[in-house]
Every structure is written in structure tokens, then in C-alpha cells.
Amino acid sequence: MTEYILEAYNLEFSYLDGTKALKGLNIRIEKGKKIALVGNNGAGKTTLFLHFNGVHRPNKGEIRFKGEVINYYRKQMKELRKSVGIVFQDPDNQLFSASVYQDVSFGPVNMGWPEKVVREKIEQALRKTNTWSIKDKPTHFLSHGQKKRVAIAGILAMEPEVIILDEPTAGLDPIGTAQMMTLLDEFNQNGATVILSSHDLDQVYAWADIVFVINRGKIIAEGSPEEIFRNEEIMQQANLIKPWALDIFDYLTAKGIIKRTGITPRNRRELKILLD
Amino acid sequence: MLYIDQFVYTNKMRFFHPGEKLFFSLITMIICLLINNPFMHLTVIGVMIGLLVGKARIPGYVLGKILLVPLVFLLLGVITVALSWNNDGIGMLASVRIGDYFLGTTKEGLMSAGRIFLRALSSVTCLIFLAFTVPMIDMIYVLKLLKVPSLIIEMMLLIYRFIFVFVETAFHIYTAQSSRWGYSGFKRSVYSFGMLFANLWGKVYFKTRFLMxxxxxxxxxxxxxxxxxxPKFSGKNIFFFVTIDLALIVIALALPVY
Known part of the structure; x- marks a missing residue:
């Protein structure tokens, strides 16, 4: 039986200004997978994420964490926020302290762990994200990529079971993007469920196990990257563009240049191997 | 402050315990204020500049620029002390006649102006030593050790961090405006600056929400x-700082003011 770590049913949410951000959204997140959420700006990605660790409370519907309905009581909230970590898109909104070390310490200290444990977690998180060497630098002298890694370290230090990243590669250079994806793979290999939203569909196609398409506050499709990105109707409805590797592969097989073998290339390297 | 910040975090005395530096700076300043001895004041100025340039490795021109600000104020201030007036010009080293009066300066006037100047400048160099060697983050840590209420600590933490975020935001708006000729004349400049300010507050509001x-x-x-x-206290550093302060007191006692 598949184990779902996060589930949301019939989620409805409006902001105070009346904007309906979620309109009866259903989603089930499988444990231990690499999950991507794609969709337009304003489709409701960030709003959904904020529901996953209880910052937003739905007007209607329910959210389950490990099968248990979230009731918004303090004790459960603390557990939820420890277990589900969100890395926000703009690190300047997340890093509240000028000191890298202090900022990373915030989450674990809130968990009420003893100081010795917290210091260990901070060091581990900083080393994993390759930011240990900049721990004494003030945040305002860091590059965007460094800030982003520090923001991730701040979440990692709480050792969440689910790590949610809102557009982790936005604004990063190609090398930074590649490093980020490797880092996310590492989290996943260590047992965490990783959820990200991204507009870089080539990246999503190469990386994800499961892709969800969100459009106007609803999940309109769910499936493997190949399934989703080959579904022209969905792609059109959500204004998405087919990843180039898949597009070229499908074109080449249609022309008979590549034989169908049941293997679909996920990236440049895999496509080249098929062509050799 | 933004300018100093670049050097504070890379100064070579950064990893001294901030408490050591804070107390050294404050105690030296108190000595400067309590003991009125120009020789000692000169020594303090020399020691502080020496420490900043020699030990903390702050570039001399940066220090010079920063010192220029209080220097200008001090000079303007002591000029009024140095000047005096009487109605015969006797005893003045130099004077200008204005109507029935002579405006000039006496030996005593110059001496006391000089003393005040040195005393003030030496105290200021103590503060500048603090400003250049103790980053705000470390300062907040010391205040926490000194049991300052956590509300104040939190405010300092957030304000210090967000000064940089807002200056950056304001700068981005300014660049966007001026690239569209927003500051082409006085009238446009006033208008654009108003827009900048108003929009900055809007952004502050959203930042606050996202931060929350x-x-x-x-x-x-x-x-x-x-x-x-x-950071850890170091016996060596404490010994070093205490020696300097003791030496200052010895200088003050050995070279009495006549």
C-alpha cells in the first residue's frame, strides 16, 4: 500500500482581500518521493505550501499529515512545523538575522532541543549545504545563491521529514542550479520527501518522480513526468511547454530515427546515449 | 554605517571576544573623560589609531575618512572656546578690532581649546575603535550577556538586518526611476523621491507579512x-588591553599637567 505523508482534501482558501487562491484542491503526497508542482504564477502553489505546515488555515477542507487530520492545536502544530519545512522563494524574506549562524539556529531552538544538540544540527546543516565556511559572514554580504543555501540550512537544521522548496532554482546561475538539484537528491536519498515548485520544466522533467499540475487553485493532473508532459490537453490548459528533451525524443521516434525501446531520456546525456 | 560595515566583518580583531573590546573601549573612554591630561589623550589617540590600522588592519584612508566627520564638528566647537573678546586687546596673541571691542584669542583660550579638543577626540577614537572592531551581531551578543531585555535585543536584531534589505530595495527603486529619467530636474526629483518613499512603505508591509x-x-x-x-575570552587579550589602560594611567600620573 502506498504511504501518503501529506494529503489535502477539498481545500478552499481566500485571502483577506477576497482573492480565491484555492478552490477545492485535492492532493496526496507519497512518502519519500521527489515531487514537483508546476503551474502558472498565481496558480496557488505558495498558498498550498503554506497550508502544508499550518501557516495558513483552510476555509474549507482538511489536511492530513501521516494520516492524521490537522486540528491546529499548539502541540500538533509544533510537531507539524518541525516535520514539514518550507524554504521560501526569496531568501531575504526568510533570513531575519544578519548572522548566518543565528538564523540557522532559530528553527532548532524553537523545537526546544538542548543547546548541545542544536549546535550539532546547525553544524551538520551548514556543512551539508556547503555554507560552513561563510557562517561568520553577515547575510547582507552573501550572494543570492549563498543566501538561498543558508535558507535551506535553516530548514535542514530542524531535520524535517518533508522539505518544501518554493522555486529553489529561481535566480540561480546554471552551476548553482545543478548544485541545488544534486543537494535536493541528497535530501531525498537520506529519506526526506522533497516537494518543489518550479517554472524550469526541463529541470522538473529531469528530476521529479511525480509531477502535479496546478491551475487556478486546483490540481488538474498528476502523474509521472513523461505522462504529464506528453498530455497536450493538460499542457495547454496550464500554459506549460513540453520539456525539450522529451519533445525532441518524441519527434525523433516519430520520424523513426530512434527506435522505441521503452526507455525515455530524461536529460541531455541520456538522449545523446540513445542517439549514439 | 553601511560603509564601515564592509570593514568591520573582515577586521583582524574580529574574533577577539566582543566583551573584551567593548570594555577596553569603554574603560579607556572613561579614563579619557576623568583624567584631564593632554599627553595621555594624545597617547590614547595614537594607541587607538595604531590598533585599528596595525592590528585590526583597517585601511588608513578609510579610518581617515571616518575620523574627518567628528574632526570637523570638534574644530567648529572648540573655535568658540578659543575666541574671546575684551575692550583693549591686551593679552591677546592676535585680535581683530570690531568697533570698540577686540575679538581675539589668548594663550589660555588656545590651551583650553586644545585640551578640550584632545579630550573629545580621544574619546571619539575609543568609540571608533569599537565601531570598527565589533560587528553589530557581536554587539547584540554582548548586550544579551549583559542581560538587556530580550525585546530590545530582538528589535536590534531585526532592525539591523532589515536596514540592509530596505536600503537595497530603495536603491533598486531609485535605479529603476532614474533609468527612466525620474531625476531629470528638481520638480521631477521631488516627485520621484515621493513615489520612492511611498512605495517603500508598501514593500515594507509585504516584507513584514512574508517574514511573519x-x-x-x-x-x-x-x-x-x-x-x-x-566567542571565547582570551587571557592574553585581556592582559594586553589591561596593560594598555594601566600604561595610560601611568602616563597621566608621570606627566602631570603644568
Whole structure:
């Protein structure tokens, strides 16, 4: 039986200004997978994420964490926020302290762990994200990529079971993007469920196990990257563009240049191997 | 402050315990204020500049620029002390006749102006030593050690961080405006600056909301609790600072003011 770590049913949410951000959204997140959420700006990605660790409370519907309905009581909230970590898109909104070390310490200290444990977690998180060497630098002298890694370290230090990243590669250079994806793979290999939203569909196609398409506050499709990105109707409805590797592969097989073998290339390297 | 900040975090005395530097600076300043001895004041100025340039490796021209600000103020201030007036010009080293009066300066006037100047400048160099060697982050840590209420500590933490975010935001708006000729004349400049200011507040509002969301998602419950990288006191450094202060007192006693 598949184990779902996060589930949301019939989620409805409006902001105070009346904007309906979620309109009866259903989603089930499988444990231990690499999950991507794609969709337009304003489709409701960030709003959904904020529901996953209880910052937003739905007007209607329910959210389950490990099968248990979230009731918004303090004790459960603390557990939820420890277990589900969100890395926000703009690190300047997340890093509240000028000191890298202090900022990373915030989450674990809130968990009420003893100081010795917290210091260990901070060091581990900083080393994993390759930011240990900049721990004494003030945040305002860091590059965007460094800030982003520090923001991730701040979440990692709480050792969440689910790590949610809102557009982790936005604004990063190609090398930074590649490093980020490797880092996310590492989290996943260590047992965490990783959820990200991204507009870089080539990246999503190469990386994800499961892709969800969100459009106007609803999940309109769910499936493997190949399934989703080959579904022209969905792609059109959500204004998405087919990843180039898949597009070229499908074109080449249609022309008979590549034989169908049941293997679909996920990236440049895999496509080249098929062509050799 | 933004300018100094670039040097504070890279100064070579950065990893001295901030408490050592704070107390050294404050105690030296108190000595300067309590003991009125120009020789000692000169020594303090020399020691502080020496420490900053020689030990903390702050570039001399940066220090010079920063020192220029209080220097100008001090000079303007002591000029009024040095000047005096009487109606015969006797005893003045130099004077100008204005009507029935002579405006000039006496030996005593010059001496006391000089003393005040040195005393003030030496105190200022103590503060500048502090400003250049102790980053705000470390300063907050010392205040926490000194049991300053956590509300003030939290405010300092957030304000210090967000000064940079807002200056950056304001700068981006300014660049966007001036690239569209927003500051082409006086009238346009006033208008554009008003727009900048108004929009900055809007952005502040959203930043606050986003910050709150991100704090909440990391388990914020009304108090910002963090751990500090803990610097260690060093006997060697304390000995070094105490020696300097003792030497200053010895100088003050050995070279009495006549």
C-alpha cells in the first residue's frame, strides 16, 4: 500500500482581500518521493505550501499529515512545523538575522532541543549545504545563491521529514542550479520527501518522480513526468511547454530515427546515449 | 554605517571576544573623560589609531575618512572656546578690532581649546575603535550577556538586518526611476523621491507579512530565540588591553599637567 505523508482534501482558501487562491484542491503526497508542482504564477502553489505546515488555515477542507487530520492545536502544530519545512522563494524574506549562524539556529531552538544538540544540527546543516565556511559572514554580504543555501540550512537544521522548496532554482546561475538539484537528491536519498515548485520544466522533467499540475487553485493532473508532459490537453490548459528533451525524443521516434525501446531520456546525456 | 560595515566583518580583531573590546573601549573612554591630561589623550589617540590600522588592519584612508566627520564638528566647537573678546586687546596673541571691542584669542583660550579638543577626540577614537572592531551581531551578543531585555535585543536584531534589505530595495527603486529619467530636474526629483518613499512603505508591509509567514513556519511562538556563535575570552587579550589602560594611567600620573 502506498504511504501518503501529506494529503489535502477539498481545500478552499481566500485571502483577506477576497482573492480565491484555492478552490477545492485535492492532493496526496507519497512518502519519500521527489515531487514537483508546476503551474502558472498565481496558480496557488505558495498558498498550498503554506497550508502544508499550518501557516495558513483552510476555509474549507482538511489536511492530513501521516494520516492524521490537522486540528491546529499548539502541540500538533509544533510537531507539524518541525516535520514539514518550507524554504521560501526569496531568501531575504526568510533570513531575519544578519548572522548566518543565528538564523540557522532559530528553527532548532524553537523545537526546544538542548543547546548541545542544536549546535550539532546547525553544524551538520551548514556543512551539508556547503555554507560552513561563510557562517561568520553577515547575510547582507552573501550572494543570492549563498543566501538561498543558508535558507535551506535553516530548514535542514530542524531535520524535517518533508522539505518544501518554493522555486529553489529561481535566480540561480546554471552551476548553482545543478548544485541545488544534486543537494535536493541528497535530501531525498537520506529519506526526506522533497516537494518543489518550479517554472524550469526541463529541470522538473529531469528530476521529479511525480509531477502535479496546478491551475487556478486546483490540481488538474498528476502523474509521472513523461505522462504529464506528453498530455497536450493538460499542457495547454496550464500554459506549460513540453520539456525539450522529451519533445525532441518524441519527434525523433516519430520520424523513426530512434527506435522505441521503452526507455525515455530524461536529460541531455541520456538522449545523446540513445542517439549514439 | 553601511560603509564601515564592509570593514568591520573582515577586521583582524574580529574574533577577539566582543566583551573584551567593548570594555577596553569603554574603560579607556572613561579614563579619557576623568583624567584631564593632554599627553595621555594624545597617547590614547595614537594607541587607538595604531590598533585599528596595525592590528585590526583597517585601511588608513578609510579610518581617515571616518575620523574627518567628528574632526570637523570638534574644530567648529572648540573655535568658540578659543575666541574671546575684551575692550583693549591686551593679552591677546592676535585680535581683530570690531568697533570698540577686540575679538581675539589668548594663550589660555588656545590651551583650553586644545585640551578640550584632545579630550573629545580621544574619546571619539575609543568609540571608533569599537565601531570598527565589533560587528553589530557581536554587539547584540554582548548586550544579551549583559542581560538587556530580550525585546530590545530582538528589535536590534531585526532592525539591523532589515536596514540592509530596505536600503537595497530603495536603491533598486531609485535605479529603476532614474533609468527612466525620474531625476531629470528638481520638480521631477521631488516627485520621484515621493513615489520612492511611498512605495517603500508598501514593500515594507509585504516584507513584514512574508517574514511573519516564514518565521511561523519555523516554529515562531512570539519570541525570537537564537543561538550565538560563542566567542571565547582570551587571557592574553585581556592582559594586553589591561596593560594598555594601566600604561595610560601611568602616563597621566608621570606627566602631570603644568
Amino acid at each position: 509567514e516564514s518565521l511561523l513556519s519555523r516554529g515562531y511562538e512570539g519570541e525570537i530565540r537564537v543561538l550565538y556563535a560563542t
